[in-house]
Every structure is written in C-alpha cells, then in structure tokens.
Amino acid sequence: MAKVIAGVGTSHIPAIGAAVDHNKTQEAYWKPVFEGMEPAKKWIEETKPDVCIVVFNDHASAFSLEATSTFAIGVAPEFQPADEGYGPRKVPVVKGSPELAWHITESLIMDEFDMTIVNEMPVDHGLTVPLSIMYGQPEEWPCEVIPLCVNVIQYPQPTGNRCFNLGKAIRKAVESYPKDTKVAIFGTGGLSHQLQGERAGLINAEYDEQWLDDLVAAPEKIKHTSHTEYLRETGSEGIEAIMWLIMRGALDEDVKQVYRFTHCPVSNTHYGLLVLENQDE
Amino acid sequence: MAKVIAGVGTSHIPAIGAAVDHNKTQEAYWKPVFEGMEPAKKWIEETKPDVCIVVFNDHASAFSLEATSTFAIGVAPEFQPADEGYGPRKVPVVKGSPELAWHITESLIMDEFDMTIVNEMPVDHGLTVPLSIMYGQPEEWPCEVIPLCVNVIQYPQPTGNRCFNLGKAIRKAVESYPKDTKVAIFGTGGLSHQLQGERAGLINAEYDEQWLDDLVAAPEKIKHTSHTEYLRETGSEGIEAIMWLIMRGALDEDVKQVYRFTHCPVSNTHYGLLVLENQDE
Amino acid sequence: MTHQEKDYHDIPGTYVFDGSHFRKGYHLNMFCMSLNKQENRDKFRHDEEAYLAQYPLTDEQRKAILERNWLEMLRLGGNIYYTFKLAIFDGMTMQAAGAAMSNTDMTEEDFKQMMISGGRSIDGNRSKKETK
Amino acid sequence: MTHQEKDYHDIPGTYVFDGSHFRKGYHLNMFCMSLNKQENRDKFRHDEEAYLAQYPLTDEQRKAILERNWLEMLRLGGNIYYTFKLAIFDGMTMQAAGAAMSNTDMTEEDFKQMMISGGRSIDGNRSKKETK
Ligand SMILES: [Fe+3]
Ligand SMILES: [Fe+3]
Structure with missing residues (x-):
C-alpha cells in the first residue's frame, strides 16, 4: 500500500535556482541560506521518497490568462523545464508518475474536487527550485514527481480551508493505491513577500513565525484566514503560503517537526523551510 | 438585483445545428422535432432573459487531452464558433457577459468550487446548438451568454451531487449581483445515447422519462446516481445529462414545468427538451 | 500500466475513456484533433502516412487509422469524440x-x-x- | 465596468489582480507573456513599437510599456508576474x-x-x- 510519509514546506524563490545553477551557493549572501537547507537535504537523502507530490504555482509559464485553473494535476510521463524569459533552467527533465497521478485524479474528482487534468505542462521555478533545494544538482531527479499546480496569482485564490481539505483528500487517494510507494508532499511558495507596487519589499517575519507555529501544531487555527488578511499581512504574493496548507492537510493531526529554518531576505522574500513527518514513521 | 428566473434542458445534437444551417427543418425526418421545439421558442421570446448561462461540454474543440477542466467558466467578451472539422457554423458570435461572469466566478471559488477561468474558448455545437434550438436564426443572439463548460468526455466526470450543488452556488452568486438582470440557465446534452463501440445506437427511453420526472419533481432522488449506472443505462454518452443537474440545482425546490418534449431518434440520440420556471415568476 | 478491474468493464461493447485509455490513446487522439484545422486536413489528405509520421503512434494505431478500423481505434485508446473527427474528414455520418x-x-x-x-x-x- | 469596493482596496501600494484588473490588463499581460519565447524576444528587441502593434493595447498601456513605467503598468491592469517578464527582458533584478x-x-x-x-x-x- 502507498503511504504519505512526510511533508516539506519551502519557498520557491527563483533566485535560489539561479544561485544553484550559477554556482553562487558559497557567496556571502547565499552561504547561510544553503547551510540552513543542509539538514533537510540530509533528511530526504535518508528518507528517499519514491514519489514527491509537489504543490506549486505556475508564474505565467505553462498557463496564461487564457485559462487559469484553480487546481491542476499533472498526469504526464514527463515535464520539461519552462523558459521563463532567460531560457529554460538546465536541470533534469521532471519524470512524472502517471499511474499514481491518475489514481489520485480519479479519487479527487469522485471526492468532489474539481480538478483540471493536465498532460502538457512545462514546469517553472515554482516546481524546479524546491527540487534543487532538496536534491541539489543530480544527473536525474531521484524521485518521480506529481505536479499539483494551484492558482495563487489570480484573485480569487482557493480558500485555505479548501486547500487543507484537498490535502486530506490527496492522502485518502494515496492510501487507496495498491502498490507499495513512499510518498512525500511538498507545499511551496511564501512566506511573506510583495513583489509589486509601492509596498514592494514588504516582510512580516513575526506573522510568518506565528503562522508556521500554527501550521505545525494547530492548522485548524489558520485554515480560515481570509484572503485579505494574507494580502495585508504577508504581502500580495505571500498568499502563496496557502499551498503549504495542502501539504499539511495530507499529514496526521499530530506531526513531528523534523526541521524548520527561516532566513530573511532571500531576494525579496522571507524564506521558510519545514520538514514534517507523520508520527508513525 | 439579478435573478435566476428559469431553467432550460436540451440535448445539443450537432445534426440539429446542421438541419437549421442547411434549411432541412421542414423535411419529414426533422419536422416533428422542430415542431416540438416551438413552444419553448415562444416561451423564451416572451421571457427574454438578459443573460443565459449555458452549461455545456466541449467536444475536442477548444480543449484537448492536454488539459481537461472539470468546470470552466467563460469570462471573455465574446466566443467564436469553433471549427469542428467542417469549418465553423455560420451563426452569430456569442457575446459574453464579463462582469457578471467574473462576479459568479469569484463567488464560486469563495464557495469552494475549483473553477477554471477561461478567456479564450471557441464554442462548439455543445453551446451553439442549444442557442439555435431556442432562438432560431437571428442576426445576433438576443442575450448575453456565460458559457460553463463541464468535462463529461473524460472519465471521471464530476458527480451528479457536485453538479447539483454547483447549480445552487451559481444561484447564490447570481442573486448577490447588484444589477437588475434576468438570468436563465441551460443544462445541455443527453438524453440516452451511445456513439461508440458495439453498443452504438443504444437508447433507453423509459429510463430517460423516469429521470426527467425525477429531475423536475425529486432531483434529490437522482443526484447520487453513479457514473456506472449512467454509462450502463443511458449509454456511454448519456452521462452528459449530469449537466441538467447543474441547471436544476439553480432553481427552486418546487418548480413549474412549463414545457417538456422528447423525441426519438434525433441522429443517434433520444432528444429531450424541458422548460422550468421558479414558482414566484 | 496495471489494469485495474472497474465495475464499468462489465458493460458490453463500451470503451470507457478513463485514465488507462487516455494514456494508451493520447497521441492517436491528438492526431485526430489536429483535423480541426483546415491546413491540417489539407496536409493529411495529401499524404496520410507522411502526416501520421509526426505522431508517435504504435504500428497498430497507425494501421487502424489508415484502415479506418473504428472499433480497433477505440480498443487502442481512441475516444469517440476524437476519432469522429476522422469520420467527419471522410464525410461519414x-x-x-x-x-x-x-x-x-x-x-x-x-x-x-x-x-x-x-x-x-x-x-x-x-x-x-x-x-x- | 462597475468598480465594486473591496476590503483589500484599503491595503496601501498594492494592486490586487482581481477580475477588474484582469479585464483591464488582458492584452498588456498577454504581450508580456509572449516574451517567454526567444523568437518573440528577438522580434521585440528589433522593433518594440512594431511588435506592440500586434496587441490591442490602449495608448496609455503602450506608453507605459515603452517607458518602462512599472507602476503605471500595474495601474493599467498589469500583473507583476507578467510585467516582470519585461523586466527580465531588460536584464533587471x-x-x-x-x-x-x-x-x-x-x-x-x-x-x-x-x-x-x-x-x-x-x-x-x-x-x-x-x-x-
Ligand atoms: Fe511563486
Ligand atoms: Fe455533447
């Protein structure tokens, strides 16, 4: 039987990908950031999930204003790195997990989540930067990946409560899959940042730390946080953090915090990294 | 304030569009069909909805296997007739209703329906045939249209229950729109038909008539009908009828059946037409 | 691809387009859909085999398309709404x-x-x- | 387009990309997104005004793009993830x-x-x- 064994939360800041790709990780600005990632890297090297469900968002790469899906799940055998305007990142092609992805898709739609089923989707920094953070620069990514793309750039985003419940439904889907498969789920994006407008550069580290405390120990407290509170308190792009609620929903009520790290700034963002395990692992 | 005043159910068989476009409506095969539509045409001419929300499905015209959305709502100012392989139908461009469509979209997502928001969507017979049935061949369609595209061709389709609840949420959304607007909602597709396989040509008129009785008077009885029951009893393409449940969900618990007509065959399908009004109209 | 038994497999003469059919028939269906465009219809009419060479089809799928074996196309992952594009192309009802x-x-x-x-x-x- | 007052309008220096912004900025953003493709970047670099002529932009939008008035682009319906494609094009951080x-x-x-x-x-x- 398949099992969701752990969850990872991480910001997916493009500058991190650029630092990896251009060998800047030992520069003074970046050293503390990449050092802070080390324990998570070690953890995943030991844990070796077979499949990572990566909850991320597209940033005008695969999708455009022509069609914006609230939740899109990737069922393809592979996903190519997207050209975001600099040429595609030179990272391995992302291998999908079509059979499990279809199993999850069917289960989610029967559980009344209105998924978009996607077979053609170049993946941008939202998905590849978290892989770089956790796995560094391998020849091939050491896991299969199921991309789960969430709309966070068009208002209105899905509610935190919907995201949390989607996580629960994903867990149920995984646990009804007959093959022995170790699944980890990544929530990506956040924490506080605002890229746009006169308020660009906004950071609210205090809010983020409290939010992380609650995410780990009392997610019910934050799942009804309103869109306007996220926009106001964590910046217009901070609302990405709702994607961590999907990850959290897929885990036990009581989880073990394996690792947590935050750092400010990474580019224009309060960087956050979190590793959670279900207690019975 | 905007109001949902009525619902229309109709099959959207492409041959009906061809019969209209090529002036065959008076031929022996077609005459009883088009005569049967007359009372519905008269009704809509008198009722004059400002906006029709047309719940339909795309048949490999706007969308492909690259991305299949469970529910997609069209927010564009206009939608062009699609080329389905014969060249586009020579019918008027479909004018959208962007402001109301966005209002509904926001409301639905906040109510935890995971909509895809679409601005670029050629519309095929699924949408234009119902307009031809109700309005004939005008220079311009006499109403604005909000296309609501439902996946019914990729298994799994949304459940009947989800469709019914989407209808309720649409009604709530419409009723919170501040401008005086008369809205009708069309459920399209069905009734029993099977286009594919050795069982092609299947019709189950008895099941359809009972289903229509229940749809009008006791929709709760059929909203949990399983996918397999639809596939088995009404043919592999008969499951389209779930789109009528969205229409029904948007109406009062008790509705007035203004008109009902069925005819077999139209092409390979048991044709159905239904006009329902909320009691207080 | 494991073949999971589903209750709808009991329905006779019916090919339910589920995930397993989707995966089998992806390129076959995408070929069919390409016939929505006049320029593609023209190219396909001019040289069917050359046109099909653009799509990574199995030999069986290619054969079924060229022979217009409608049932075989369904068995090989075709979806009727897609394969009917080819029937439209042929002027079939x-x-x-x-x-x-x-x-x-x-x-x-x-x-x-x-x-x-x-x-x-x-x-x-x-x-x-x-x-x- | 009626302008409905929303509670997030009270947040200073922030342009929430809602339906009303979407409708205003559609073509502006679609222009920006086109810069994902190298061939389009080359064409735009060669002649910015000619390239922009393909998009039904307002005069204000065209001016804001040519002048790289980033704030004005947001006001005219730009979404930062789209307008940042233009900043990437310019080599801006x-x-x-x-x-x-x-x-x-x-x-x-x-x-x-x-x-x-x-x-x-x-x-x-x-x-x-x-x-x-
Ligand atoms: Fe992001
Ligand atoms: Fe249909």
Missing part, C-alpha cells in the same frame, strides 16, 4: 460510424432503421453476463 | 523593479539594503488609514 462499430454486417441504412425503430434496445445490453 | 515601483528616490542599492535590514516594515503599511 454518425450512423455510418455506428454501423461500422457494431461489428456485424449492419449497413448505414440498417443502423438508421434501427434508430428510427427506437434505437438499440437496453434489454440484453446492460451487462456482459446477459450477452454471453 | 527583482530589487531594481522593487525600487522602481516604490515611487520614491529609492535606488536598487537602497532597496537591497532595505531587504537586508529585514524588508519593508509592516508597521504603518497595513492600511491606507495608517499611511495618510
């Missing part, structure tokens, strides 16, 4: 396609007549157990 | 774009320094009522 898929000696005229007489009966066609 | 949108004399260096010192403070920046 839905009744001709229905007759061809019935896998009997049925002609288009027979199929039309069956429809006019109320369609294929549901009795005896609900379950593979009934038909055997 | 996110900090340079942030400084330019701050609408003060801030330089890129100032902006970087602000980030290193913990970012723009939330205090005083929650509500238009505070900033006035």
Whole structure:
C-alpha cells in the first residue's frame, strides 16, 4: 500500500535556482541560506521518497490568462523545464508518475474536487527550485514527481480551508493505491513577500513565525484566514503560503517537526523551510 | 438585483445545428422535432432573459487531452464558433457577459468550487446548438451568454451531487449581483445515447422519462446516481445529462414545468427538451 | 500500466475513456484533433502516412487509422469524440460510424432503421453476463 | 465596468489582480507573456513599437510599456508576474523593479539594503488609514 510519509514546506524563490545553477551557493549572501537547507537535504537523502507530490504555482509559464485553473494535476510521463524569459533552467527533465497521478485524479474528482487534468505542462521555478533545494544538482531527479499546480496569482485564490481539505483528500487517494510507494508532499511558495507596487519589499517575519507555529501544531487555527488578511499581512504574493496548507492537510493531526529554518531576505522574500513527518514513521 | 428566473434542458445534437444551417427543418425526418421545439421558442421570446448561462461540454474543440477542466467558466467578451472539422457554423458570435461572469466566478471559488477561468474558448455545437434550438436564426443572439463548460468526455466526470450543488452556488452568486438582470440557465446534452463501440445506437427511453420526472419533481432522488449506472443505462454518452443537474440545482425546490418534449431518434440520440420556471415568476 | 478491474468493464461493447485509455490513446487522439484545422486536413489528405509520421503512434494505431478500423481505434485508446473527427474528414455520418462499430454486417441504412425503430434496445445490453 | 469596493482596496501600494484588473490588463499581460519565447524576444528587441502593434493595447498601456513605467503598468491592469517578464527582458533584478515601483528616490542599492535590514516594515503599511 502507498503511504504519505512526510511533508516539506519551502519557498520557491527563483533566485535560489539561479544561485544553484550559477554556482553562487558559497557567496556571502547565499552561504547561510544553503547551510540552513543542509539538514533537510540530509533528511530526504535518508528518507528517499519514491514519489514527491509537489504543490506549486505556475508564474505565467505553462498557463496564461487564457485559462487559469484553480487546481491542476499533472498526469504526464514527463515535464520539461519552462523558459521563463532567460531560457529554460538546465536541470533534469521532471519524470512524472502517471499511474499514481491518475489514481489520485480519479479519487479527487469522485471526492468532489474539481480538478483540471493536465498532460502538457512545462514546469517553472515554482516546481524546479524546491527540487534543487532538496536534491541539489543530480544527473536525474531521484524521485518521480506529481505536479499539483494551484492558482495563487489570480484573485480569487482557493480558500485555505479548501486547500487543507484537498490535502486530506490527496492522502485518502494515496492510501487507496495498491502498490507499495513512499510518498512525500511538498507545499511551496511564501512566506511573506510583495513583489509589486509601492509596498514592494514588504516582510512580516513575526506573522510568518506565528503562522508556521500554527501550521505545525494547530492548522485548524489558520485554515480560515481570509484572503485579505494574507494580502495585508504577508504581502500580495505571500498568499502563496496557502499551498503549504495542502501539504499539511495530507499529514496526521499530530506531526513531528523534523526541521524548520527561516532566513530573511532571500531576494525579496522571507524564506521558510519545514520538514514534517507523520508520527508513525 | 439579478435573478435566476428559469431553467432550460436540451440535448445539443450537432445534426440539429446542421438541419437549421442547411434549411432541412421542414423535411419529414426533422419536422416533428422542430415542431416540438416551438413552444419553448415562444416561451423564451416572451421571457427574454438578459443573460443565459449555458452549461455545456466541449467536444475536442477548444480543449484537448492536454488539459481537461472539470468546470470552466467563460469570462471573455465574446466566443467564436469553433471549427469542428467542417469549418465553423455560420451563426452569430456569442457575446459574453464579463462582469457578471467574473462576479459568479469569484463567488464560486469563495464557495469552494475549483473553477477554471477561461478567456479564450471557441464554442462548439455543445453551446451553439442549444442557442439555435431556442432562438432560431437571428442576426445576433438576443442575450448575453456565460458559457460553463463541464468535462463529461473524460472519465471521471464530476458527480451528479457536485453538479447539483454547483447549480445552487451559481444561484447564490447570481442573486448577490447588484444589477437588475434576468438570468436563465441551460443544462445541455443527453438524453440516452451511445456513439461508440458495439453498443452504438443504444437508447433507453423509459429510463430517460423516469429521470426527467425525477429531475423536475425529486432531483434529490437522482443526484447520487453513479457514473456506472449512467454509462450502463443511458449509454456511454448519456452521462452528459449530469449537466441538467447543474441547471436544476439553480432553481427552486418546487418548480413549474412549463414545457417538456422528447423525441426519438434525433441522429443517434433520444432528444429531450424541458422548460422550468421558479414558482414566484 | 496495471489494469485495474472497474465495475464499468462489465458493460458490453463500451470503451470507457478513463485514465488507462487516455494514456494508451493520447497521441492517436491528438492526431485526430489536429483535423480541426483546415491546413491540417489539407496536409493529411495529401499524404496520410507522411502526416501520421509526426505522431508517435504504435504500428497498430497507425494501421487502424489508415484502415479506418473504428472499433480497433477505440480498443487502442481512441475516444469517440476524437476519432469522429476522422469520420467527419471522410464525410461519414454518425450512423455510418455506428454501423461500422457494431461489428456485424449492419449497413448505414440498417443502423438508421434501427434508430428510427427506437434505437438499440437496453434489454440484453446492460451487462456482459446477459450477452454471453 | 462597475468598480465594486473591496476590503483589500484599503491595503496601501498594492494592486490586487482581481477580475477588474484582469479585464483591464488582458492584452498588456498577454504581450508580456509572449516574451517567454526567444523568437518573440528577438522580434521585440528589433522593433518594440512594431511588435506592440500586434496587441490591442490602449495608448496609455503602450506608453507605459515603452517607458518602462512599472507602476503605471500595474495601474493599467498589469500583473507583476507578467510585467516582470519585461523586466527580465531588460536584464533587471527583482530589487531594481522593487525600487522602481516604490515611487520614491529609492535606488536598487537602497532597496537591497532595505531587504537586508529585514524588508519593508509592516508597521504603518497595513492600511491606507495608517499611511495618510
Ligand atoms: Fe511563486
Ligand atoms: Fe455533447
């Protein structure tokens, strides 16, 4: 039987990908950031999930204003790195997990989540930067990946409560899959940042730390946080953090915090990294 | 304030569009069909909805296997007739209703329906045939249209229950729109038909008539009908009828059946037409 | 690809387009859909085999397309809404396609007549157990 | 287009990309997105005005694009993830774009320094009522 064994939360800041790709990780600005990632890297090297469900968002790469899906799940055998305007990142092609992805898709739609089923989707920094953070620069990514793309750039985003419940439904889907498969789920994006407008550069580290405390120990407290509170308190792009609620929903009520790290700034963002395990692992 | 005043159910068989476009409506095969539509045409001419929300499905015209959305709502100012392989139908461009469509979209997502928001969507017979049935061949369609595209061709389709609840949420959304607007909602597709396989040509008129009785008077009885029951009893393409449940969900618990007509065959399908009004109209 | 048994597999003469069919028939269906465009119809008409070479089809799929084996296309992952694009291309009616898929000696005229007489009966066609 | 008052309109210096912004900025954003493709970047570099002529932009939008008026693009319906494609095209960093949108004399260096010192403070920046 398949099992969701752990969850990872991480910001997916493009500058991190650029630092990896251009060998800047030992520069003074970046050293503390990449050092802070080390324990998570070690953890995943030991844990070796077979499949990572990566909850991320597209940033005008695969999708455009022509069609914006609230939740899109990737069922393809592979996903190519997207050209975001600099040429595609030179990272391995992302291998999908079509059979499990279809199993999850069917289960989610029967559980009344209105998924978009996607077979053609170049993946941008939202998905590849978290892989770089956790796995560094391998020849091939050491896991299969199921991309789960969430709309966070068009208002209105899905509610935190919907995201949390989607996580629960994903867990149920995984646990009804007959093959022995170790699944980890990544929530990506956040924490506080605002890229746009006169308020660009906004950071609210205090809010983020409290939010992380609650995410780990009392997610019910934050799942009804309103869109306007996220926009106001964590910046217009901070609302990405709702994607961590999907990850959290897929885990036990009581989880073990394996690792947590935050750092400010990474580019224009309060960087956050979190590793959670279900207690019975 | 905007109001949902009525619902229309109709099959959207492409041959009906061809019969209209090529002036065959008076031929022996077609005459009883088009005569049967007359009372519905008269009704809509008198009722004059400002906006029709047309719940339909795309048949490999706007969308492909690259991305299949469970529910997609069209927010564009206009939608062009699609080329389905014969060249586009020579019918008027479909004018959208962007402001109301966005209002509904926001409301639905906040109510935890995971909509895809679409601005670029050629519309095929699924949408234009119902307009031809109700309005004939005008220079311009006499109403604005909000296309609501439902996946019914990729298994799994949304459940009947989800469709019914989407209808309720649409009604709530419409009723919170501040401008005086008369809205009708069309459920399209069905009734029993099977286009594919050795069982092609299947019709189950008895099941359809009972289903229509229940749809009008006791929709709760059929909203949990399983996918397999639809596939088995009404043919592999008969499951389209779930789109009528969205229409029904948007109406009062008790509705007035203004008109009902069925005819077999139209092409390979048991044709159905239904006009329902909320009691207080 | 593991083949999971589903309750709808018991319905006779019916190819439910689920994830497993989707994966099998992806390129076959995407080829069919390309015929929505006049320029592609022109190219395909000019040289069917050359046109098909753009798509990573299996030999069986290519053969079924060239031979217009409508039932075989469904078995190889075709979705009727996609394969019917090819029937439209050939100028076929839905009744001709229905007759061809019935896998009997049925002609288009027979199929039309069956429809006019109320369609294929549901009795005896609900379950593979009934038909055997 | 009626302008409905929303509670997030009270947040200072923030352009929430809702339906009303979407409708205003559709073509502006679709132009920006086209720069994902190398061939389009080459064409735009060769002749910006000719390239823009393909898109039904308003005069104000065209002007804001040509002048790289980042804040004005947001006001005219730009979405930062789209307009940043143009900043990438110009070789700008996110900090340079942030400084330019701050609408003060801030330089890129100032902006970087602000980030290193913990970012723009939330205090005083929650509500238009505070900033006035
Ligand atoms: Fe992001
Ligand atoms: Fe249909």
